[in-house]
Amino acid sequence: MRDAPGRSIFCLGAGWGTPDPVDADIRRVRSELAADGLVTMALGLRGPDDTSMDTVARELELAEVLGLRTSLHIAAEGTVTELRKHGLRRDTTTFVHANGISDEQLRMLADAGSSLSVSPDVELKMGFGSPVTGRALAAGLRPTLSVDDVPSVAGDMFSTMRTAFAAQRGLDGGLRSGDLLEFATVDAARSCGLDTRTGSLTPGKDADIILLRADDLTVFPVTDPVATVVSAGHPGLVDTVLVAGNVVKRDGVLVGVDLAALRTQLLESRNRIAEAAGIPLDDTWRPRPESA
Structure with a gap:
């Protein structure tokens, strides 16, 4: 964290x-x-x-x-x-x-x-x-x-x-x-x-700000911004994020974060836990067998 x-x-x-x-x-x-x-x-x-x-x-x-x-x-x-x-x-x-x-x-x-x-x-x-x-x-x-x-x-x-x-x-x-x-x-x-x-x-508070794209086709044209955020908002709209005044995401991409390394670590962790628990890693969807 x-x-x-x-x-x-x-x-x-x-x-x-x-x-x-x-x-x-x-x-x-x-x-x-x-x-x-x-x-x-x-x-x-x-x-x-x-x-x-x-x-x-x-x-x-x-x-x-x-x-x-x-x-x-x-x-x-x-x-x-x-x-x-x-x-x-x-x-x-x-x-x-x-x-x-x-x-x-x-x-x-x-x-x-x-x-x-x-x-x-x-x-x-x-x-x-x-x-x-x-x-x-x-x-x-x-x-x-x-x-x-x-x-x-x-x-x-x-x-x-x-x-x-x-x-x-x-x-x-x-x-x-x-x-x-x-x-x-x-x-x-x-x-x-x-x-x-x-x-x-508010003046005096830390600048924690999330800027959302209003030109994305999933929400365009935005007529009521608040209703759009609540009823149609999604992470793909997040363009820029500031935390305490520092830009941590710009143009939809995290700043200074090695996502490739994080993904590798996550997969390694997932695989280790699954192996220890005896859970097979098979992402293939199968229908439920029909009941007798």
């Missing part, structure tokens, strides 16, 4: 079912990442569904000591109630998914000043239930967007915006294109604690 030319947050936490404290690793990584760098840090909580409430409290305390925001994936009804009962809701925590929780619990998150991130593609594909975008707005939350599982769904924000928009419009006809663009920019920066540095083109 340090080598990548973008801005990112490394959210580190223990894996599901991990019994041991992860304090040492959290402190080590925090000491290596400056709070004002392009790569910053957050702490991934396990949550009461996966560990004890005492562990949740300890991890939240560690995050506060180190000045880290936290993230927690939730699905089950009652999780937020338990956190409230133990005084463990924070305005520095972003909750992810929340498909299985009630409108009342969404309001509990809003009352605590917490953030909520919707992962519409994964939630629909994996049967989590309808994304809570509209319910979150009704509860007083400004939802943000996430991918959650790149091996399973597309990893670009254009697809994520489009799915979130279409899913909610299909439910109740709500949302505007502008809502989705705000979810992915100003609201996202706020939920990450970076709204004083990025998320909008």
Whole structure:
């Protein structure tokens, strides 16, 4: 992530079912990442569904000591109630998914000043239930967007915006294109604690800018720029990118990045993992056998 030319947050936490404290690793990584760098840090909580409430409290305390925001994936009804009962809701925590929780619990998150991130593609594909975008707005939350599982769904924000928009419009006809663009920019920066540095083109902020081509035949002619980005945008439109004022992509090509070397490394990694797992690498599509 340090080598990548973008801005990112490394959210580190223990894996599901991990019994041991992860304090040492959290402190080590925090000491290596400056709070004002392009790569910053957050702490991934396990949550009461996966560990004890005492562990949740300890991890939240560690995050506060180190000045880290936290993230927690939730699905089950009652999780937020338990956190409230133990005084463990924070305005520095972003909750992810929340498909299985009630409108009342969404309001509990809003009352605590917490953030909520919707992962519409994964939630629909994996049967989590309808994304809570509209319910979150009704509860007083400004939802943000996430991918959650790149091996399973597309990893670009254009697809994520489009799915979130279409899913909610299909439910109740709500949302505007502008809502989705705000979810992915100003609201996202706020939920990450970076709204004083990025998320909008505002004097005094870092110049994080994405320039999209409007003459590409997939979107030409552009009449409503915001609606075009949300409903028809795709990575192929990205012409120029600036991160903290530095050009990192120009004319659709990354600047100073050896993509050939990266592709070689990626294939070598893929092949090594597949071999170790005993997974055959055969990209040939075959139809399913007919049932007897």
